[in-house]
Every structure is written in C-alpha cells, then in structure tokens.
Amino acid sequence: MAQTSPASHVAERITEVTADDIAALGIGTAIFGTGGGGEVYGAQTMVERELTTHGPVRLVSVDELGPDDVVMLMSGIGAPTVGIEMLSSKGQIHALLEEAERLLGRPVTTLMAAEIGGSNGVRPIGWAAQLGLQVLDADGMGRAFPDAAMVAMNAAGVHCDWAVQSDVVGNITVMKTVDLHWLERHARALTVASGSICIGAHYPMTAETVRGAVIEGTVSAAIRVGHALLNASDPVSAIAAELDARVLMSGKITDLDRRTVGGFVRGSVTISGIGEDRGRLQRLELQNENLLVLEDGEVLVSVPDLITIIDTETGHAITTEMLRFGQRVSVLAWPCDPVWRTPRGLELAGPAAFGYDLPYIPFEGAAR
Amino acid sequence: MTARDLALGVDVGGTNTDAVILDGLGTVIAHTKRPTTDDVTGGIRAGIADVLASIGPDRTRVSRVMLGTTHATNAIVQRRGLDRVAMIRLGAPAATEFPPLTGWPQDLAGIVLAGSAMLGGGHMVDGTPISPLDRDGIRRFVDGLDAFDAIAVAGIFSPSSPEQELEVAELLRGHLGQDTRVFLSQDIGPTGLLERENATVLNAALYSVALAVTDALVTVVAEEGLDAQTFFAQNDGTLMSLDYAAQYPVLTIGSGPANSIRGAAYLSGHDNAIVVDVGGTTSDLGVVVGGFPRESTLPREIGGVRTNFRMPDVLSVGIGGGTVVDVVSGRVGPESVGYRIDREGLLFGGSTPTLTDAAAIAGSPVAGRRLPALPSATASALRDALAVVTDRLDAAVERLSLGRADIPLVVVGGGGFLVPDRLPSAGEILRPDHGGVANAVGAAISLAGGRADQMAPMGDRESAIEQASEAAIAKAIQAGADPLDVSIVEILETHVPYTAQPTVNVSVKAAGPLARLTAGAVSG
Numbered sequence: 098m099a100q101t102s103p104a105s106h107v108a109e110r111i112t113e114v115t116a117d118d119i120a121a122l123g124i125g126t127a128i129f130g131t132g133g134g135g136e137v138y139g140a141q142t143m144v145e146r147e148l149t150t151h152g153p154v155r156l157v158s159v160d161e162l163g164p165d166d167v168v169m170l171m172s173g174i175g176a177p178t179v180g181i182e183m184l185s186s187k188g189q190i191h192a193l194l195e196e197a198e199r200l201l202g203r204p205v206t207t208l209m210a211a212e213i214g215g216s217n218g219v220r221p222i223g224w225a226a227q228l229g230l231q232v233l234d235a236d237g238m239g240r241a242f243p244d245a246a247m248v249a250m251n252a253a254g255v256h257c258d259w260a261v262q263s264d265v266v267g268n269i270t271v272m273k274t275v276d277l278h279w280l281e282r283h284a285r286a287l288t289v290a291s292g293s294i295c296i297g298a299h300y301p302m303t304a305e306t307v308r309g310a311v312i313e314g315t316v317s318a319a320i321r322v323g324h325a326l327l328n329a330s331d332p333v334s335a336i337a338a339e340l341d342a343r344v345l346m347s348g349k350i351t352d353l354d355r356r357t358v359g360g361f362v363r364g365s366v367t368i369s370g371i372g373e374d375r376g377r378l379q380r381l382e383l384q385n386e387n388l389l390v391l392e393d394g395e396v397l398v399s400v401p402d403l404i405t406i407i408d409t410e411t412g413h414a415i416t417t418e419m420l421r422f423g424q425r426v427s428v429l430a431w432p433c434d435p436v437w438r439t440p441r442g443l444e445l446a447g448p449a450a451f452g453y454d455l456p457y458i459p460f461e462g463a464a465r
Numbered sequence: 466m467t468a469r470d471l472a473l474g475v476d477v478g479g480t481n482t483d484a485v486i487l488d489g490l491g492t493v494i495a496h497t498k499r500p501t502t503d504d505v506t507g508g509i510r511a512g513i514a515d516v517l518a519s520i521g522p523d524r525t526r527v528s529r530v531m532l533g534t535t536h537a538t539n540a541i542v543q544r545r546g547l548d549r550v551a552m553i554r555l556g557a558p559a560a561t562e563f564p565p566l567t568g569w570p571q572d573l574a575g576i577v578l579a580g581s582a583m584l585g586g587g588h589m590v591d592g593t594p595i596s597p598l599d600r601d602g603i604r605r606f607v608d609g610l611d612a613f614d615a616i617a618v619a620g621i622f623s624p625s626s627p628e629q630e631l632e633v634a635e636l637l638r639g640h641l642g643q644d645t646r647v648f649l650s651q652d653i654g655p656t657g658l659l660e661r662e663n664a665t666v667l668n669a670a671l672y673s674v675a676l677a678v679t680d681a682l683v684t685v686v687a688e689e690g691l692d693a694q695t696f697f698a699q700n701d702g703t704l705m706s707l708d709y710a711a712q713y714p715v716l717t718i719g720s721g722p723a724n725s726i727r728g729a730a731y732l733s734g735h736d737n738a739i740v741v742d743v744g745g746t747t748s749d750l751g752v753v754v755g756g757f758p759r760e761s762t763l764p765r766e767i768g769g770v771r772t773n774f775r776m777p778d779v780l781s782v783g784i785g786g787g788t789v790v791d792v793v794s795g796r797v798g799p800e801s802v803g804y805r806i807d808r809e810g811l812l813f814g815g816s817t818p819t820l821t822d823a824a825a826i827a828g829s830p831v832a833g834r835r836l837p838a839l840p841s842a843t844a845s846a847l848r849d850a851l852a853v854v855t856d857r858l859d860a861a862v863e864r865l866s867l868g869r870a871d872i873p874l875v876v877v878g879g880g881g882f883l884v885p886d887r888l889p890s891a892g893e894i895l896r897p898d899h900g901g902v903a904n905a906v907g908a909a910i911s912l913a914g915g916r917a918d919q920m921a922p923m924g925d926r927e928s929a930i931e932q933a934s935e936a937a938i939a940k941a942i943q944a945g946a947d948p949l950d951v952s953i954v955e956i957l958e959t960h961v962p963y964t965a966q967p968t969v970n971v972s973v974k975a976a977g978p979l980a981r982l983t984a985g986a987v988s989g
Contacts, residue, residue, distance in 0.1 A: 138764065138771065139659060142568040179590045182656045183621050184560035265559035266595060292559075292589030330860070353958055356923045356969060410865070421957070 110234065111317040114156050114222050116148040121323025122316070126218030127414035128326075128336060128429075129319055131403050133386035134215015134241035135177035136416060139184060144223030151226040156234045157207065159313055162304035165206065168233055169197060169301050171221050172211035174262065174284055175294035178418050180216070183294055186265045190224050193298045196261045196269055201301055209233040209307075211248065211300075213315040214241025214386075215416070222316075232316065237300070239312040239434040240403050243385040245284065246277035247446045249436045250300060253310035260284065260299035264291035312434050332412025333427050341462050342431035345390060345397060346374045347409050350424045355383070355417070362417050366406070368426060379428060381406070383417045388451055390428060398430040399453070401437035401446045402460040405429045432462045469528035471520075472979075473693070474909025475512055476724060476902070477501060477534035477678065480745030480787060480804040481879055482508030483905040484516045486527065491731075491910065495519040496902045498879065500804050505536065506681035513685050527691055529979065532682050533698035533908040535721030537714045540674045541667060541768035544572065548614035549579040550669040553603060554662065555629060556587025556621030559595050565619075565662055570769040577670045579613035582606040586629055587621030595621060598629060604640055615669040619650035619662040627651045646672060653715060653774065660764050660773035667770060668715040675714035679707045696911070698724055700776050702758060703914030703976055704944075718767060719776040721904060726751040726758040726777060728907025729877040732897035738873045739865050739891065741858065742903065743880035745787040746801035750780045750861050753875075757954050782861050784854055786880030788820045792846040797853045811843075812836055820854060820883055823847040830882040855885050863890035877903035914954075914976035915940025921969060929971050930956060937975035951977030 114122070123141040126134065148154065162168070171190065173180060198204055208221045208228075213236040225232045237248035250257070260272045260280055270287055274280040280299070288295045302310070322339050329335030337344050348370040355364035363384050370377035379397075382389040387404040390397040398404050406415050409425045436442050438459060448455040470489030475482065478501060486495040497515035502508040509532075517524045540546050552565045565581040566574045584606065585599035607616065616637055623630045630649040638645050648669040654661035682695055697710035700719035710717055725742040730753040742749045752759040758777040765776060783799035787806040790797055802809040802817055809815035811822040812834045824830045826847055839847075866872050874891035876884045877900035886894055899906060917936035921929035934953050941951045955974040 136657075139563060142659075143562060146567070176590070178656065182658045183556070183587075183589060183595070184658060185562045186558040187561040188558075189562070267558065292591070292593065292595070354923075354926070355958065 110158060110314065111320055112156055113153045114148070114232065114316070114320070115153040116145050118320050119145045119148065119219070119222070121327060122222070122320050123219055124323035124326050124413060125319030125321070126213055126215055127416070128322055128340070128405050128407065129218060129239070129315070129403070130214035130241045130414060130416060131386045131405050132383060132417040133177070133243065134212060134217060134416070135173070136181050136419070137216045137219050139181060140216040140219040140223070144219055144226070147223040147226040151229075154222050154225045155231040156316055157231050158234050159304070159307055159311070162207065162233075162307065164304060166304050167201060167203060167205045167301055168207040168209050168303070168307050169205045169298055170211045170237065171208050171224055171296065171298045172217040173220060173294065174297050175288045177215075177416065179293040183265060183292055185296060186267070189263050189265065189296055190228065192267065192269055193261055193263045193296060194228055196271065197298045197301070200259055200261070200271065205230065205301070207231050207233050209311065210236040210316070211245070212236055212238040212241045213319055214238065217241070218316070218319060233307070233311070234316045235307075235311040235313045236315045237311060239315055239437075240401070241386055242446060245281045245299075247450070248277070248300075249312050249434070250302070250310045251277055252436050252439065252442045252445055255302065255306050255310045257300045259301075260297055262287055262295045262297040264295045266291075312436065326412045329412070333407065333409060336407065336412055337429060337463065340429070340431045342429045343463050345428040345430055346370050346377055346379050347372060347427040348374055348377070348379070348425075350420060350426060353420055355420075366420050368428065371425070381428070384451055385417065387417070389448070389453065390430065396455060396458070398460045399448045399455060399457060400451055401433040401442065403431050403433055430460055430462075432460055469526050471523065471526040471528065472909045473513065473516065473527050473530045474905040474907070475509060475530065475532045475682070476721065476904035476908055477505060477508060477532065477536050478721065478744055478904065479535060479539045480785075480806070482512045483902040484512035485899070485902050485905040485909055486516045486520060487906070487909045493899045493902075493906060496899055496905070498901060500807065505678055506684060509681050510685045510688070513689060517689060524689075524691070527693050529694045529696065530682070530686055530691065531696045531698055531704060531908040531911050532678070533720040533724040533904060533911075534678055534717065536678050537671050537674055537718050538721070538767060540671060541573070541770070544576050546674045546677075547577055547670040548673050549612060550577055550666050551579045551607065551610050551613045551616045552581040552662070552666055553606065553616060553618045553633065554581070554583045554620075555585070555598065555618070555633065556595050557583040557585055559587060559621055560658060563659060566666065567659060568771060569663070573768060573770065577666060580606070580610050586633075588623075588626035588629070590622060590625070592626050598632070600636060603633060603636060607637065607641060615646035615648060615672055617648045617650070617662070617665040617669045619658065619665055621658060622656070623649070623651040624656050652713065655773065657764070657773045660771050663770050664715050664772040664774055667767065667772065668713060671714040672711070675717070676711045679711045683707065698908045698911045700774070701760065701914065701974070702727055702777075702912055704911050715772070715774065719779070720908075722749050722751055722779040723758050723777045724907030724911070725749065725877060725904045726753055726907070727910065728903035728905070729875045729897065729900065731910055732877070732899055732903055732906060733873070733875040733895045735873055735875065735895070738875045738895075739862055740875045740877065741862070741884060742878040743876070743883050744785045744878050745803050745806060745880065746783070746785040748782045748784045748858065748861070748878075748880070748883075750782070750865055751777055752865050760955070780861055780865060782857050784820065784857060784883060786819065786821045786883065790818045790820060790823060790846055790850045792818055792843050795846055795849055797850045811839070818843055818847060820850060820880070823850045823854075824882050827851070854883050855888070858884060859888045859890050862888055866890060876900060910978065912976040913941055913944040913946035913979050914974060915942075915944055915946075916972060916974045918970060918972045921971070923969055926958075926969050926971070929969065930973065933971050933973040934975065937973040941975040941977055945979045946975070946977035947980040951975055
C-alpha cells in the first residue's frame with residue numbers, strides 16, 4: 098500500500114492554500130515534475146488570479162474526508178509544447194464537473210491532482226477555487242509520469258469507473274474503458290483529435306477507497322520546497338536539503354538529442370561537469386520525464402526514483418522541452434515513494450515499463 | 466585617398482550618452498561621455514560632435530556609426546513615452562481562461578492597454594482552424610475603441626500558421642487606413658502564447674520611443690555631414706538597420722547589456738570573464754564565454770512583464786552612482802536620481818545623498834569636487850551604504866561564477882568606483898582603460914550576423930547542423946562579416962512535434978566582425 102511520502106513527516110501540514118503560496122507551489126511542482134509535467138507559469142498566473150478572486154482553498158488530509166465526500170482527479174492531458182500556446186478556455190472545467198456529477202448522480206466535493214509534478218500539480222487548486230471545492234493534500238504519482246496507468250491507485254488495485262474529457266472548443270467525451278491502459282490509449286487519440294491538449298476528470302473515489310491508495314502530503318511538500326528555494330541564498334543546497342536529495346553533478350549542457358514520438362518527447366541530454374566536477378560527463382535519458390542518469394557506462398539513478406535538472410544559479414527546475422545547449426545546470430536525484438518500489442509499482446513504473454532492460458537499484462538519496 | 470576604416474559607436478543609457486571612435490586596428494582613438502538629455506537627440510549630438518572634433522580632418526574616415534541603447538527598457542521600467550496599444554487575440558474559445566496581459570503590473574497595463582479582445586480565429590498545432598476568423602468582431606472591436614496608437618495581433622500558433630495574422634493586418638489597414646500601425650506576434654517571438662503576446666504589446670508600445678532614437682541618430686549623422694552607414698545594435702550583439710530597429714524595438718532591448726559585456730571583455734583582453742557594468746541606476750552583471758555574452762532563452766521579466774525572446778543572460782542589482790541612500794532608514798536604493806546626479810547629489814551641491822557621495826567619503830570619484838561638511842548621521846549612513854554595496858555585489862558575482870572564485874571580474878561603467886578592489890567571490894579585478902565607455906566600444910565592435918534554420922529527419926541531425934552552419938556563415942558574410950573571422954556562435958535545436966517522422970529544427974547563428982573597408986573596396 099502507498100505510504101506517506103518521505104518529505105511529509107518533516108513539517109506541519111498546510112491546511113489552506115492562499116494566493117501567496119502559489120509561487121512556491123509552482124516552483125515545487127516543477128521540481129517534482131522530474132523534467133515533465135509541462136510549464137507551470139501559465140497555470141500559476143491562473144491559480145493566483147482565481148485565489149485572489151475566490152479566496153483561499155481548503156487543503157484536507159485523507160483523515161478529514163467524510164462519508165459524503167467524493168474525490169475526483171482533474172488534470173490537463175497532452176503535449177506540454179502545445180499547452181504553452183493553446184491554453185484552456187473559460188468554462189472548460191465547469192462542463193467537465195457537470196458531466197461528472199451527472200454520471201455520479203451526486204456532487205463532487207474534493208479535487209485531487211493526478212500528478213504533483215508540473216502544471217497538473219498547480220491547476221487543480223485554481224479549478225477548486227472556481228468550482229467552490231476543496232483539495233486533497235495528496236496526488237496519484239508523487240512526481241510526474243507520462244501514462245495515466247502509472248498511478249498509486251492502480252498499484253493499490255482501486256478501479257477507475259469512467260473518465261470525461263473536454264477540449265478548448267467545447268467537445269465533451271465520456272470514456273468507459275476496461276482498464277487504465279485502454280483509457281490512456283483512448284484519451285491520447287482523442288487528445289490528438291482535439292489539437293493535442295485537453296482537460297480530463299477521472300478516478301471518482303470515496304473516503305473509503307482513497308485511504309491507502311494515494312500518495313499523501315505532496316501538495317504541502319511542494320509548497321515547502323518552493324518556499325525553501327525562495328528563501329535561500331544557495332538555492333541548490335536548500336532544495337537538496339528539503340527533499341533529502343543528492344546533487345549528482347553541476348555542469349553545462351553540451352549535447353541534446355530530442356524528438357517527439359506519438360506526442361512524447363524522447364531523447365537524451367549530455368552534461369559536462371564544470372568547477373569541481375570538471376572532467377565528468379553524465380547522460381540523462383528522457384521520455385517526457387528524466388528517466389536515467391548514466392556516468393562512465395553505469396546507471397546512477399533510474400525511474401521511478403526522481404531525477405530533476407535544475408538551473409545552477411536560480412535552483413529552478415528545467416523541463417525537458419526547455420533544455421538548451423550551453424545551459425548551466427545541476428542534476429538532482431532523490432528516492433521515490435515506497436509504493437513504486439513494490440513489485441506492482443515496479444511493474445507499472447519501473448525501468449522495464451519504459452523499455453529499459455535494467456534491474457532497478459533503489460537510489461538512497463543524500464544519505465549513502 | 467584616405468582609408469575609410471573608422472567606426473563610431475554610441476551608447477544611449479539612462480544616465481549618460483557615450484561615444485567612441487575605433488580605428489582599423491580596434492584601438493580607441495576618441496571617447497566622450499555626455500549626460501543623456503530628455504529629448505535623446507541632444508545627448509547623441511553632443512557625444513558625436515565631441516569625438517569627431519577630437520579627430521579633426523580624419524572625420525572623413527568614419528564609414529559606419531553603430532548605436533546601442535537601453536532607452537526602450539528604461540521607457541518600460543519608468544512607464545515613460547509609451548504608446549497605447551489595442552490587443553487582438555485570435556483563437557477563442559481557446560485560451561479564454563487567460564485574458565491578454567494576464568500577470569502584468571496593473572499600472573503598466575493601465576498606461577499601455579487601450580483595450581483587448583479575444584476573438585474567433587487561430588489554429589491548432591496541426592494547422593486545423595480553432596474557430597472561423599471573426600472579421601466582424603475585429604471591426605466592431607476597433608470601432609469601439611477610444612484612442613489608440615497601435616494594434617497588436619496574436620493568433621494561437623501563428624508561428625507555424627502565419628497567414629491569418631497577415632490577413633488580419635490587411636483587414637485592419639483596409640478598415641482603418643493604410644498607415645495604421647499593426648504589429649504581429651509571429652515577427653516577435655516563438656510559441657508560448659502569453660509571453661509572445663506580452664512581447665508584441667511591449668513592442669507596439671515602444672514604437673514612438675524607438676523612432677525618436679533612430680530619428681535622432683539619422684539627424685545627427687546628417688548634421689555632421691558624415692558619409693557613413695548607420696546601424697542599431699540588437700540583443701544578440703549583431704547589427705540591424707534603422708528601419709528594422711524602429712519596427713522591432715524589443716529586439717534592441719538587450720543591446721545595452723550585450724554591448725557592455727562584449728565591449729568590456731574586448732577592452733580587458735579576456736575571453737572568459739564576469740563583467741559588471743555599474744551605471745547610474747543599476748549594476749548589470751553578465752558572463753562572457755569565449756568572447757560572447759552568455760544568453761538565456763528562459764522567459765524573463767522586463768518591467769514586470771514576462772517575455773520569451775533571446776536576451777543576454779544578465780543579473781541586475783539596484784546599485785548605481787545615482788542610487789539614493791536613505792539616511793533615516795539606512796536603505797540603499799532602488800530609487801536613483803539617474804542623470805540628475807549632477808544637480809541632486811551632495812557632491813554637486815544638491816541635497817540627495819547618493820552612492821556617489823558614499824564613495825566620495827573615501828576619496829572623491831569626481832576630480833575637483835569635494836563633499837560639503839556633513840551631519841554625522843549622514844556621514845555614517847553613507848559609510849554603512851558602502852558595506853551594503855560590497856555585500857550585494859559579492860553575492861551577485863558568486864551567483865554568476867557558479868562557485869568558482871578565480872574568474873576575472875571586469876569592472877566598467879560610470880559608477881565603477883563603487884566596486885572595491887577585492888571581492889571574496891571574484892578572481893582578479895580588472896578596470897580596463899576606457900572602461901567607462903565599454904558600452905559604446907561594444908556597439909562599435911558589433912558583429913555582422915546571420916542565422917539559418919534547417920529542418921531534417923532526426924537521423925540526419927548532424928548533416929542538418931552542418932548545412933545550416935554553412936548557410937549561416939554565408940549570410941553573415943553577406944551582412945558584412947569578415948570571411949576570415951566569422952564563426953558559429955550558437956546552435957539551437959528544437960524537435961518538431963506531430964510529424965510522421967521524428968524531425969528536428971536546427972537553428973544556427975554565425976557572426977563575425979565587419980570586414981574592414983578599404984578605399985579600394987568602397988564605391989560610395
């Protein structure tokens with residue numbers, strides 16, 4: 098079963114998200130995005146505006162949910178490079194909620210982020226403010242993953258009954274698929290037909306089904322990481338300390354090999370060490386997210402453990418589509434939620450799930 | 466016949482207008498520094514007249530005049546002289562959750578925005594129309610506006626489907642008159658709707674400001690009877706024509722820092738260094754790598770507005786010669802008396818304590834000027850302010866040096882006396898001759914550049930880079946670069962989404978110094 102994420106035991110829980118937390122949340126979710134999850138700035142401005150207009154959003158824990166509560170995931174689907182250009186339309190989420198409540202026959206009370214990584218970790222807060230709902234301090238991944246099947250609920254054996262998807266021009270589609278792999282396949286095809294970007298609602302759950310099936314405390318953790326960066330004079334060390342992460346290397350990008358296959362960024366980035374790391378060379382394998390770090394022919398870290406490339410000066414995460422030749426970056430890695438290290442978790446999101454013929458060796462983070 | 470080998474560089478900053486003349490070997494043979502005037506022209510006229518006077522009859526050897534300026538940035542930051550812009554976005558209902566100018570500082574939006582509309586039109590990534598173009602809506606919107614100077618148009622995915630923005634420009638000119646000023650987002654930036662839209666609105670708002678500067682340069686060159694080509698320096702350190710500069714002022718926004726960084730490195734003889742240019746209002750720090758300014762493609766803010774065009778990677782700290790020291794609170798900046806330092810600073814008989822006055826406590830930075838007797842509170846606040854300056858500069862250098870303390874720090878700019886002779890985070894501290902006019906030197910040594918793009922299947926990536934490099938070098942030579950000195954300065958790769966075959970777009974920039982013109986090579 099999913100357990101609390103490593104960072105969540107450190108500090109007091111946040112019970113309310115205000116407009117002043119959103120800059121920090123955006124920074125934190127970009128870091129949890131492990132290279133994927135899309136650009137967060139657009140989402141951030143939307144959420145700040147909604148919280149300023151509608152007031153703070155209540156952030157609840159799994160323990161606070163009652164029998165009348167219905168939790169639903171809401172997330173953007175599609176290519177991040179498209180998402181920064183063709184943004185969502187007003188009313189797109191209201192149409193989704195209406196259709197979801199019609200299918201359920203009862204009101205939805207709580208939104209949850211499908212993934213804390215990237216814009217999908219930020220936008221549910223703004224959507225909840227607009228829709229007058231509360232947000233669960235949890236998510237389905239504890240990071241970003243490219244596939245809707247790679248969620249903790251799936252690892253825990255909780256079924257998804259239906260999914261609804263809406264696009265920028267107003268098309269709404271309900272999907273009842275036999276499992277999440279088919280949902281992923283149908284949702285992707287539908288998204289391409291809608292111009293490669295959509296918003297979806299899925300995984301309706303109750304207080305009962307949520308328990309033990311989600312990764313808890315991740316919204317608070319992302320906000321804390323963001324505040325740590327904003328308040329630090331040495332952002333890279335501050336983030337590493339907050340996440341219990343290790344800085345693998347600092348250097349500059351000397352080669353980039355990226356392509357898009359079926360809507361996914363694939364490729365690799367080569368980083369040459371500078372300063373104390375001069376002479377070292379690391380290569381990261383990318384598939385929307387950063388999946389492997391290799392040095393001298395050895396795998397240092399592999400998915401599902403978290404790998405994020407951050408700007409050496411500012412500490413801000415750099416998504417795979419924003420990587421550029423010559424950028425000065427540091428590579429950060431830290432352990433994933435324990436749910437991903439179970440046999441079912443590794444089957445869903447281990448190296449083999451991404452086509453790598455490698456044994457998974459757990460990364461131990463800052464403590465060696 | 467005399468050689469026509471002299472280059473005249475001018476830099477119009479917020480405080481000073483500098484001018485230099487470089488000979489064919491790249492040696493500074495004349496330089497001057499004049500206060501920037503409210504009308505811009507006065508400062509440029511005085512600067513150019515000064516340096517021409519000091520070379521006497523050799524003035525006929527001046528064959529090119531290059532101008533760089535931070536005037537556009539200052540206009541945005543100070544909300545001065547900006548035009549009113551009507552913004553039309555094409556693509557509704559898409560993106561209606563994010564209205565135009567989302568995230569702008571309210572005061573700036575209030576000054577610049579004459580009105581905005583989100584109307585039908587735009588395209589999806591694959592070229593499918595999002596909705597029909599709302600031609601009536603466009604006409605209704607502009608007819609309902611009160612007063613505006615220019616119109617900015619941004620269509621969703623216009624960088625890859627450009628025809629519709631062009632059609633709308635025609636529609637607007639047909640409806641409002643052929644001289645209507647219309648600016649299209651496809652000319653300003655890449656995908657990233659909000660940032661490109663922001664940059665397009667800023668560009669439109671800056672038209673009058675930019676035109677005043679290009680007109681000033683043309684006027685002064687004509688008054689002086691110079692037979693010289695005129696250029697504007699742009700963000701990437703290469704040159705553009707004056708017509709182009711008036712049309713696309715945002716592309717000159719970073720030329721001040723780019724020139725300063727390149728000019729300082731040139732004067733110090735170092736190819737790898739950190740440069741700090743201390744002006745009247747800010748200290749701008751940049752990094753020179755292999756003789757070129759490090760650039761950033763990350764979205765950045767200009768006057769609180771997020772944009773996404775390529776700019777030199779510059780860290781600005783609110784420390785300059787005119788920075789005001791608050792005696793009561795001890796606060797240093799960010800307010801500055803700017804170019805009014807020569808009237809308002811204590812050293813000049815004024816009543817505002819500034820960092821120039823703080824430096825004067827240890828020894829006057831201005832020859833022949835001494836501080837009046839100061840109340841002890843003022844003297845002690847000024848002394849404390851110097852320590853604050855040292856701390857802030859040290860932190861800034863540390864951020865840029867990535868923790869290496871051995872990189873030389875080149876100090877330039879009129880306020881360079883504020884940088885101490887030792888900083889823990891810096892290596893050797895260099896103060897090159899003529900450092901006070903590094904910006905103008907940077908303009909004078911500006912390069913001719915060329916960019917070429919090549920789209921190719923992923924498997925042919927390396928040959929695509931090779932082909933684009935050859936084409937970029939050819940363009941740079943065509944723009945006037947010396948064939949022996951031209952080099953590839955940047956290779957940018959972006960994947961092209963949703964193509965049947967994995968495809969990459971490589972964009973290569975080549976640049977080199979202008980080929981030296983000799984009498985024999987010049988016809989006119």
